[in-house]
Amino acid sequence: MLSRILRRLGWAAVVLWGTTVITFLIVHAVPADPVRVYAGANADAETIERIRAEMGFDDPLIVQYGRYIGNLLRGDLGTSLVTGERVLDALLARFPVTLSLALTAVCLWMLMSVPLGVLTAKYRGRAIDRTVLIVSLVAISLPVFWLARMLQYYLAYQTGLFPVGGWAGWTHIILPSATLALVITGYYARLVHTNMVEVLNADYVRVARAKGIPEYVVLFKHGLRNAVIPVITVLGLDMAALMGGVVFTENVFALPGLGVLALQSVFNLDVPMIMGVVLFSATMVVCANIVVDFVYMWIDPRVEGM
Known part of the structure; x- marks a missing residue:
């Protein structure tokens, strides 16, 4: 029984990790720019780049993913770009x-x-x-x-x-x-x-x-x-x-x-x-x-x- 429980939990961890990888890649493969949407239609290029740097979207994808996983392990899923809600x-x-x-x-x-x-x-x-x-x-x-x-x-x-x-x-x-x-x-x-x-x-x-x-x-x-x-x-x-x-x-x-x-x-x-x-x-x-x-x-x- 114990071995079966551990095996199921191990597969669950693998599935959830795979979910984060696939979702992360799909979200960042979308041609639309979330920073531009967040900044608004009237924002100039300088403002957009400043916000991008503040949010960390200008970092390499591997760095962004590592930061996301680190926060996830601490129970932090981030903050909404739209509402500011956790x-x-x-x-x-x-x-x-x-x-x-x-x-x-x-x-x-x-x-x-x-x-x-x-x-x-x-x-x-x-x-x-x-x-x-x-x-x-x-x-x-x-x-x-x-x-x-x-x-x-x-x-x-x-x-x-x-x-x-x-x-x-x-x-x-x-x-x-x-x-x-x-x-x-x-x-x-x-x-x-x-x-x-x-x-x-x-x-x-x-x-x-x-x-x-x-x-x-x-x-x-x-x-x-x-x-x-x-x-x-x-x-x-x-x-x-x-x-x-x-x-x-x-x-x-x-x-x-x-x-x-x-x-x-x-x-x-x-x-x-x-x-x-x-x-x-x-x-x-x-x-x-x-x-x-x-x-x-x-x-x-x-x-x-x-």
């Missing part, structure tokens, strides 16, 4: 919104996809199976931003059932999380369906049925417990895709989370904030994968010895 403070202030949205979306799509997958596996080839398959394919093909706009228009603007946007209570999280959940539920429902069909055809399930064990026990104790293991693995891999969906969803529903902060920092060429948002998001994905890994070991203890 990057870490801005991230921590918006983190609860993004975390609430992501966790609610995951809970919703698991609560919808698992029963649908079990149901369609139980009645494979029947009308309900074909109906769920068609709906799943449609849901998977829907762009997140389009679905968000449709739900916002029909369930908020037209009916007033939910808030149009903003962040003032638990009702504001329903439509954004439903948007993310609906797009991903179809895929997970088919994944659970495929695994359940394979498990239900296994010999030990046939033996359980032959012994007269109730069907619901066969489905949920013998079938679902084994069928859900691959789903847990895919869930960890999909955390990065979830964060991408969060960016669009938060901006459509005007949620003050990391997604809105990410787009604002990109539009404003706020280099320290861009670096901070990407690293913080990568840390969330890495932590989620570590949690999923331990959940996997809890469900299937055989993994611990691998």
Whole structure:
């Protein structure tokens, strides 16, 4: 167990370091000049060069990166070029919104996809199976931003059932999380369906049925417990895709989370904030994968010895 934990932490450190390198190179490869944006359109060349020197943007890239890593190891992610706010403070202030949205979306799509997958596996080839398959394919093909706009228009603007946007209570999280959940539920429902069909055809399930064990026990104790293991693995891999969906969803529903902060920092060429948002998001994905890994070991203890 200890060796597995250390190995996972080591890979996490490598992934996060790689994230800083790639993000740093991409940000500095952009042809736009963040110093000129910061100085304003009316700033003369002398003022721009003075600000560039003060910020350290005139140093070689290796020096700038070394300074960034040194500050990072001290817990200093820098200061926003636009607002003057400490990057870490801005991230921590918006983190609860993004975390609430992501966790609610995951809970919703698991609560919808698992029963649908079990149901369609139980009645494979029947009308309900074909109906769920068609709906799943449609849901998977829907762009997140389009679905968000449709739900916002029909369930908020037209009916007033939910808030149009903003962040003032638990009702504001329903439509954004439903948007993310609906797009991903179809895929997970088919994944659970495929695994359940394979498990239900296994010999030990046939033996359980032959012994007269109730069907619901066969489905949920013998079938679902084994069928859900691959789903847990895919869930960890999909955390990065979830964060991408969060960016669009938060901006459509005007949620003050990391997604809105990410787009604002990109539009404003706020280099320290861009670096901070990407690293913080990568840390969330890495932590989620570590949690999923331990959940996997809890469900299937055989993994611990691998």
